Amino acid sequence: MPNFIDPDRERFGQFKDLPREGKIHMLNLVRLKEMAVYEDGTMVTGHEAYGAYSRESGPIFQRLGGRIVWSGNFDLTLIGPADERWDLCFIAEYPSGEAFITMLRDPDYRHAVRHRQAAVETSRLIRIRPREAGAGFG
16 A cells, blocks of 8 residues: 655645635544654654654644644544554644645745654545534535
8 A cells, every 4th residue: 555645746736726715624644653764864753753743833833823623533444444544633724725835835844844754654634625514414
């Protein structure tokens, strides 16, 4: 199974082509490496490296109006590939698609993301337009 760490140029272009106004949610599913792999040989666990990413990128995320609207612990994939497991499951809210793009372009964020790249084995990042929740499915 291929590993998904960073968006490729084509998908990021598709993201930029979507409307940039209005709130967006980003569903994050993250599987961490047991040991992070840094170019300079730094030796820490995947959890420790992702923690460093969170500490360094969090202030940028918050400054741009981001917040975590849901977080949970993975138990089981009931429908889908049985071998998929996730160490981190959360939904990040951004005030707009433009805010997300601004975060990715921020020099301090670009420096922080090295920790994420070292820590992550594979991930899913899914853009969602929030809508009013109700009692029924769908």
